Structures are given as structure tokens and as C-alpha cells.
Amino acid sequence: MRKxxxxxxxxxxxxxxxxxxxxxxxxxxDDGKSIDLSWELSPMVxxxxxxxxxxxxxxxxxxxxxxxxxxxxxxxxxPNNEYHYQLKAFFQDDDLTLLAxxxxxxxxxxxxxxxxxxxxxxxxxxxxYYIHAARAGKEFFIRRxxxxxxxxxxxxxxxEKGKPILYVPGISxxxxxxxxxSLTILSHLAERTAEYDTEIIVPCRFSMVLSAAKEVVRExxxxxxxxxxxxxxxxxxxxDDQFGFVAGIDGIMLRRKPAANFFMGSFYAESLILAExxxxxxxxxxxxxxxxxxxxFFVVTCDYTLxxxxxxxxxxxxxxxxxxxxxxxxxxxxxxxxxxxxxVGVILEILGVSxxxxxxxxxxx
Amino acid sequence: xxxxxxxxxAFIVGFIxxxxxxxxxxxxxxxxxxxxxxxxxxxxxxxxxxxxxxIRMNTHKIAxxxxxxxxxxxxxxxxxxxxxxxxxxxxRETPGILGDAPGIQAWLxxxxxxxxxxxxxxxxSATLFSLLAFFIASAAYRAFIIRGLESNLxxxxxxxxxxxxxxxxxxxxGWLPENLQFWHFPNLADFxxxxxxxxxxxxxxxxxxxxxVGSSLRIILGIERSYLGGDK
Numbered sequence: 001m002r003k004x005x006x007x008x009x010x011x012x013x014x015x016x017x018x019x020x021x022x023x024x025x026x027x028x029x030d031d032g033k034s035i036d037l038s039w040e041l042s043p044m045v046x047x048x049x050x051x052x053x054x055x056x057x058x059x060x061x062x063x064x065x066x067x068x069x070x071x072x073x074x075x076x077x078x079p080n081n082e083y084h085y086q087l088k089a090f091f092q093d094d095d096l097t098l099l100a101x102x103x104x105x106x107x108x109x110x111x112x113x114x115x116x117x118x119x120x121x122x123x124x125x126x127x128x129y130y131i132h133a134a135r136a137g138k139e140f141f142i143r144r145x146x147x148x149x150x151x152x153x154x155x156x157x158x159x160e161k162g163k164p165i166l167y168v169p170g171i172s173x174x175x176x177x178x179x180x181x182s183l184t185i186l187s188h189l190a191e192r193t194a195e196y197d198t199e200i201i202v203p204c205r206f207s208m209v210l211s212a213a214k215e216v217v218r219e220x221x222x223x224x225x226x227x228x229x230x231x232x233x234x235x236x237x238x239x240d241d242q243f244g245f246v247a248g249i250d251g252i253m254l255r256r257k258p259a260a261n262f263f264m265g266s267f268y269a270e271s272l273i274l275a276e277x278x279x280x281x282x283x284x285x286x287x288x289x290x291x292x293x294x295x296x297f298f299v300v301t302c303d304y305t306l307x308x309x310x311x312x313x314x315x316x317x318x319x320x321x322x323x324x325x326x327x328x329x330x331x332x333x334x335x336x337x338x339x340x341x342x343x344v345g346v347i348l349e350i351l352g353v354s355x356x357x358x359x360x361x362x363x364x365x
Numbered sequence: 366x367x368x369x370x371x372x373x374x375a376f377i378v379g380f381i382x383x384x385x386x387x388x389x390x391x392x393x394x395x396x397x398x399x400x401x402x403x404x405x406x407x408x409x410x411x412x413x414x415x416x417x418x419x420i421r422m423n424t425h426k427i428a429x430x431x432x433x434x435x436x437x438x439x440x441x442x443x444x445x446x447x448x449x450x451x452x453x454x455x456x457r458e459t460p461g462i463l464g465d466a467p468g469i470q471a472w473l474x475x476x477x478x479x480x481x482x483x484x485x486x487x488x489x490s491a492t493l494f495s496l497l498a499f500f501i502a503s504a505a506y507r508a509f510i511i512r513g514l515e516s517n518l519x520x521x522x523x524x525x526x527x528x529x530x531x532x533x534x535x536x537x538x539g540w541l542p543e544n545l546q547f548w549h550f551p552n553l554a555d556f557x558x559x560x561x562x563x564x565x566x567x568x569x570x571x572x573x574x575x576x577x578v579g580s581s582l583r584i585i586l587g588i589e590r591s592y593l594g595g596d597k
Contacts, residue, residue, distance in 0.1 A: 031389030187591035207415030237415035243493040276500040290573035308569040312576030334575040
């Protein structure tokens with residue numbers, strides 16, 4: 001009688017111990033700055049408290065919860081360090097302490113970004129292939145972009161009227177690719193204005209953009225052989241403040257009445273204030289941005305709008321350089337690939353297969 | 366050399382930043398944060414260039430009494446005032462060269478810089494931002510004028526969204542039975558915003574993303590050089 005009772009007691013003890021577990025593991029495929037904690041406790045637990053004990057530092061409580069099982073990721077840790085964790089489980093009449101430790105490790109690859117890397121590689125290879133094909137003499141058809149074809153018309157009109165052209169390279173700093181794309185368009189535009197001897201005004205919001213814009217316009221005037229016509233004072237800094245910048249440009253538009261306005265780059269809430277003021281002055285207006293929320297404002301108020309990708313394609317389109325035009329074909333290949341992936345993804349999701357979606361979203365690690 | 370050195374740096378830096386997006390191991394993450402730090406330092410120095418440009422442009426216009434020179438004078442005076450107040454008495458918790466100016470604070474309630482910031486700059490900025498409401502109204506009026514099929518569709522969609530987003534929409538179609546709830550104005554507006562509108566925006570974002578990949582690749586490979594001022 002005593003033996004089975006002891007066995008039963010032993011088994012219950014084992015099952016109790018098995019039920020209460022706490023583990024700490026380095027987060028896989030990351031930069032070694034986080035540890036995954038997970039716990040599985042008896043459902044009778046009232047409260048769970050997890051704290052981190054690191055060296056001589058006082059214990060820091062990370063989590064206080066009533067859930068008997070769950071997981072938590074401790075972030076912002078130092079790579080390649082050992083961390084010790086303590087879990088305190090509070091029951092009705094008793095409490096239980098469990099310990100776990102893990103070492104953070106820097107990994108050599110973000111596995112969650114594998115899908116992104118594969119897509120990027122395919123698109124990059126396609127772009128490089130088309131560039132080489134263009135270099136080898138293959139000609140590509142590039143559809144007309146009205147917003148860029150109008151550049152001649154705008155310059156011609158400004159020249160006829162003897163009025164300047166206003167060029168706004170967006171309101172972001174030089175670390176925004178849209179600003180870089182805008183400066184490449186400015187380079188082509190400035191070359192044309194130099195040839196036509198038309199004044200170009202470039203107000204800048206950031207000093208870095210100012211330095212780059214000055215250099216770009218100056219080089220364009222040199223290229224056109226008209227350095228004597230270059231006016232450094234026409235490329236100037238206004239202010240870093242968003243609405244101060246807009247007020248300054250509105251003032252220029254109302255006082256100088258430019259014959260053509262170009263708004264190319266990154267724009268936010270000020271887009272409509274700028275474009276609507278320009279519309280009121282009767283200027284030909286061309287805008288280009290990749291900010292999807294600002295595009296409707298530009299479409300309504302401007303004569304021509306470069307939508308999203310067209311802003312980045314502008315430089316290649318204007319240069320007529322076969323190599324750059326070849327890269328535009330690479331974009332088209334990328335679009336085709338993404339359309340195919342969307343169609344296949346939708347079909348798979350309808351069929352209840354989520355692997356493709358999870359792979360691209362980085363959920364498989 | 367003037368062209369090849371920047372192109373070489375653009376290639377190296379572009380490639381490292383691209384790699385660091387996929388490699389979380391040091392030194393890649395450290396290099397990227399260092400490069401970001403460098404950008405901030407260069408930006409800090411470049412601010413001086415901006416101030417010089419601002420002063421030079423304004424003084425030129427004032428000195429030559431060019432049209433509207435008074436505005437430029439006002440701009441320069443404002444610039445000088447804010448700069449001096451900030452340097453002399455600081456702002457918020459930061460003391461200036463002459464300390465915290467307790468006497469002036471007792472009189473104005475704030476430091477001179479903060480007083481001007483709160484009572485001159487902020488109202489002016491808010492005024493300009495609020496103009497947006499009127500600009501939206503005038504732009505919307507032009508967009509909704511019926512000229513063809515597209516503008517007709519645009520107007521109908523806009524009316525549904527406007528009505529659906531206001532309380533009047535609930536009043537108009539609130540009586541609809543359960544099986545016709547899709548046609549209830551707020552639900553219709555939500556449908557338009559969630560599906561056709563999101564789909565169109567995502568298409569633009571995807572194409573812009575591809576444009577960014579192409580542009581970056583052209584810059585990294587040195588095919589795109591116009592941002593340096595020329596091709597040669």
C-alpha cells in the first residue's frame with residue numbers, strides 16, 4: 001500500500017516540475033541584441049515576474065504578468081554578453097523561483113530578410129543585364145513621360161516672357177534618395193536654361209542640399225559653355241523650418257512671378273500650399289514626388305506630374321544615355337516580377353497556402 | 366580625379382550600406398552608424414554655409430535697394446534677434462552666455478528666445494499651415510468640376526467619402542436593413558479608403574521602391590553621375 005502511494009507522490013512531483021519551465025535563448029538570426037524568454041507554468045499561478053540580473057547591477061524587472069505561459073523578447077542588449085534571468089511565480093500560498101541564462105550572439109545573416117535579398121538580387125541582375133544589353137547596342141522602347149517632355153516647353157515659355165524658372169528640390173535633406181533624384185533633374189534643367197540664357201532660381205531648405213545644388217548648377221553651366229551666365233546668388237538657403245520655407249517660396253512666386261515652377265523631390269503637408277500659389281500666378285507647373293499622399297495635390301494643381309517611379313527615371317530619360325535607359329527596362333522587369341508574385345500569392349492564399357507570403361514577409365526564419 | 370574619387374567613395378559606401386542591411390554582425394553595423402554620425406557632423410558644418418548664404422543674399426538686396434528690400438531687412442533683423450537672444454540667455458533649460466536672465470523671465474514669463482518662439486514663430490507657422498484648409502477647398506473645387514468620365518467618377522467618389530466621413534452620412538443611410546449595410550455611407554467610404562485607395566497607393570509605393578533600387582544601383586555603379594554636376 002505504501003509503495004504505490006510513494007510512486008504516485010513521485011510522479012506528481014515530476015509532473016509539477018515538468019509543468020513549470022523557464023528558458024532563455026539568444027534570438028536567432030539577429031544582431032545579437034536580444035534574447036527570447038519563454039515560460040510554461042502551472043495554470044494555478046497568480047502572478048509572474050521576470051527580472052534581469054546582470055553582474056553587479058541591481059535586478060531590473062522586465063515583465064509583470066498574470067499569464068501562466070508566454071514569451072517575451074528582451075531587447076537593446078549588448079552583443080556577445082551573458083545575461084541571467086529570474087522568474088518568480090506567485091501562487092495562492094507559495095512562490096517559485098526559476099533561473100535561466102543565455103548569451104547574445106551576433107549572426108552573419110538576417111534570415112528574415114532572405115526573401116527580400118533574393119528579390120533584390122533578381123531585380124539588380126535584371127537591371128545590370130539590361131544595362132549591358134544597351135551597352136552592346138540593343139535599343140529599347142521607353143514610353144513618353146509628358147512631365148519631362150514639357151521641360152522644353154516650360155523653358156521656352158520662360159525665355160519668351162523673360163521670366164525666371166523656379167526649381168524646388170523638395171524639403172528633405174541629401175540623405176533622401178528623392179533629393180538626389182531631384183538634383184539629377186536639376187542638372188539637366190540647368191543645362192537647358194544655360195543654353196537659353198534663362199534665369200533659374202533654386203531655394204533650398206538644407207545647407208547640404210544648397211552646397212550640392214550650387215555645384216550641380218555650376219557644372220551644368222560649365223557644360224553648356226555659359227559659366228558667365230551662372231548666378232551663384234540664385235541658388236540660396238531659405239530656412240530649415242518647413243512652413244518658413246513655404247512662406248519664402250510663396251513670396252518668391254508672388255513677387256518674381258516665375259514662368260515655370262518645378263517641384264521635384266520629397267514633399268509633405270506644404271505641397272498644396274506651394275502648388276496652389278504657383279497655380280494662382282499662372283506658371284506652368286511640373287511636380288514629381290514618390291510621396292503617395294502628396295500626389296493628388298500635385299495632380300490637381302500642376303500641369304504635369306511625375307508619379308513615383310517617374311521621378312527616379314527622369315534623369316535616365318532626359319540624358320538619353322542608352323546605359324541609363326537600359327536600367328529603366330530593368331525597372332519594368334521588376335514590376336513584371338512583382339505583378340507575378342502578387343498574382344501567385346493571391347492564388348496561393350485562396351488555396352490556403354501561406355508559405356510564399358510568409359517567406360517574402362520574412363516570417364520564416 | 367575630381368570625378369573618379371567621389372564615384373569610388375559612392376561605390377564603396379553604397380556597397381557597405383547595402384551589405385549591412387543583411388549582415389547584422391560587426392563591423393558592418395558599426396560602420397553604418399559611424400557613417401550616419403559623419404553625415405550629422407558634415408550637416409552641422411554645412412549649417413554655417415546656409416547662414417552665410419542667407420546673410421549674403423539678404424545684405425546684397427538691402428545694400429542695392431532691390432525691390433522689396435524691406436522684407437529682407439525684416440528677415441535679417443529677426444535672424445539676428447533670435448540668434449542673439451539664444452546665445453545670450455539660452456532657451457528652455459539651457460542657459461546662455463549671460464545665464465538664465467531671471468529678471469527678464471520675471472517680466473516676460475519666459476526667456477526672450479522662448480517668448481519670441483512661442484508668441485511670434487509658432488502663431489505664424491500655424492497661420493501658414495491653416496491656409497491649407499482654404500487651398501484644399503479651392504483645389505478640390507477645380508478637381509471636381511465635371512469635364513469627362515474620370516472627373517465624374519472622381520467627384521462621385523469624393524462625395525461618398527466626404528458624406529461617409531461626417532455624421533450626416535450616418536443620418537442619411539442609417540435606416541438601411543442589415544443585408545444592405547454595405548451601402549451605408551460610412552461603410553462605403555471605409556470600403557473606398559481600404560481597398561481601391563490602398564491598392565492604388567501601394568502600386569505607387571511599389572513602383573517608387575523599384576525606382577529607388579534602380580537609381581541607387583545606377584549611383585553605386587557610377588552610371589548616374591549628374592548629381593555630381595556632369596557626366597565627364
